[in-house]
Amino acid sequence: MKLIVGLGNPGKNYDHTRHNMGFFYIDHYAKKHNVEINKEKFNGVYNEFIYNKEKIILLKPYSFINLSGEVIKKYVDFFKIDIQDILIICDDLDTPIGKYKLKSKGSSGGHNGLKNIEFMLQTQDYCRLKIGISNNKAIDTKDYVLSKLDDESQKIINENIDIICEIIDAFVSIDFQLLMNKYNRK
Secondary structure, eight states: OEEEEEOOOOSGGGTTBGGGHHHHHHHHHHHHTTOOOOEEETTEEEEEEEETTEEEEEEEEOSOGGGHHHHHHHHHHHHTOOGGGEEEEEEETTSOTTOEEEESSOOOTTOHHHHHHHHHHTOSOOEEEEEEOOOOTTSOHHHHHTSBOOHHHHHHHHHTHHHHHHHHHHHHHSOHHHHHHHHOOO
């Protein structure tokens, strides 16, 4: 069983913000597989389906992003999911818009949602797909990540839908080290 989590903040006022990359891509991934993320449990919305003979749970924590770990921990415990079977999709300030990187472990890099996940799971050794949102140092970080994407940035994000969905599909059936070797760009 795999748990694929998109990080973001709930509510229409957060749609199309930089911090909601996880929600954006998990919604498109669900649409690709004709799955509605519409069941509610533990302050999150989720659904399950079978892909490549593997049960997949798609989750959007509905606590705010900085408390995502609390929701994820409840799903991990309830569904008895191994840490190596979790993929977190999140935004990354340190990566240019349109770029992405896969990591199998490491620090939160200052991302408060990842900090909470590390705290709740008691490990930094979980898989993540970090989506670049660039960084505008002229704007306070909190204001920047909660701001709406401009048209050009949204266009770039939209152009990556297919490749991000391909990466998520591959997570289900490929060893993560091979996945990183295949998709991470230098």
